[in-house]
Amino acid sequence: MNMNELLLQERQSAISRKLQTHGRVLAAELAAEFGVSEDTVRRDLREMAAAGLCERVYGGALPISPAGGSLNHRAGIARDRKQSLAAAAVSQIVPGSTVFFDAGSTNLAIATALPIDMTLTAVTNAPAIAAALIEKAAVQVILIGGLIDWQVGGAIGAKAMRDMESLSPDLCILGACGIDLAAGVTVFGFEDAEFKRFAASRSRHVLVAATSDKFGTTAPHGVVAASQCQCLVVERDTDGAMLAQYRDLGCKTIVADPAA
Template sequence: MSTELLLRERKSLIRERLRTDGRVLAADLAREFKVSEDTIRRDLREMAAAGLCERVYGGALPIAPDAGSLSERAALAPERKAALARASVGFIERGMTVFLDAGSTNLAIARAIAPDLSATIVTNTPLIAAALMEKPGLDLILIGGTLDRTVGASVGARAQRDAALLRPDLCVLGTCGADADAGLTAFHFEDAEFKRLIASGSRSVLAAITTDKLGTAAPHAVIGIDPALRLVLEADAPKAQIAAFAAQGAAVVLAGEGAGRTPRHGNPIEITT
């Protein structure tokens, strides 16, 4: 059997492991295929360059799902995102200054905010600002600059200068991938940089995440999983993922027992270590 054929078969098996196990470790693959860890690391580098996985320390994760523009993403699984939004808006309290980052779930959160809530909402996302325009209780601040159409928000130098002046009580981050080891990640470099900046200046950070993003990674790191982070997850989030996040100290909130359904006790369930 040729070396090239062996390489193709090995990469095919690695892709299958990623589909079934959610992550692979270089040391485990080296033992399984009876090759060196350097060989496996080279395989993973080549697969990552081809967009087949995302390399992380010690191995690789499935690539985070990319569903297109913000408008396109907003049309996907609206009931699931609405359930996450209902579990998230309770953390937005009267008198707060809240930053709402770009994201289709965050757009659902904007729509779920009560019209009479007295708070200041800051966003870099025109679609989110439009959803908040007719809510008279809110003071609305829109961060400007060049609009990144793929992200659906302003994330460049002007937006970063404005964000550096903010100190929100709560930052609601959008994320492309989420993993206990890789943290929260994003597809676009400037978007990740903007997210890191606004999160670092906020008193607390929340991310509402659909289940398909769990255990995946995008190319650019945003923030790690730590006790300063609250994660709002769907009820069908894998228990192993919940336990891994909680082990890192993050507060985990389950949005209910199913997509769009009311939580059993009428409130989100908070799980902490």
């Protein structure tokens, strides 16, 4: 291994450590720290992104979102934390309204946590969420159809878009793989992002409930800007200074009670 290759590995290892510790890294700051050009740093970040080690964003990079795997797999991860988020999110649902539940493990927890007597028209593209809702006699369930994506756990694509086109929910409970002030809400799948974006555009309000490890991370496909999330339901350990920036954008923040 020559010296240039060694220096390259050392830089990229240092960048990986910074991403894990601090989240977003900026090319200009890294260039000054390493004593190299910004072009060199940008090349490092491109190589790291191609290897799946980070996600390139304007001016730097973000860590890859931890949210991956099938819906059933994700539903079994951090179950208690998602139940706490669900209890807080339910408080934001108005009885008698029409709510779209996007496919997602936290959204499945929200559907499960709905009071048995809450009157609601619930729309979802996720069969697992529909199954949880149909157990609640006061909830009228509308299931969006189409090809079910195994990883998303819901219907996406042309048929799902056509079904969604006839609906105007009061609230969209949007699934997210990553959330960042600059990148906004992001997900791993291109068609999933298209459907989510359309569902959000059809809805009067957007709510996102997410575990703290999703903040400051990103996935390849953008859904909506952070400013388009009227309400964020977060865990108590989510960075307070960062949440203040979301509030400056007009996002209401609800902190979940871990005891819930």
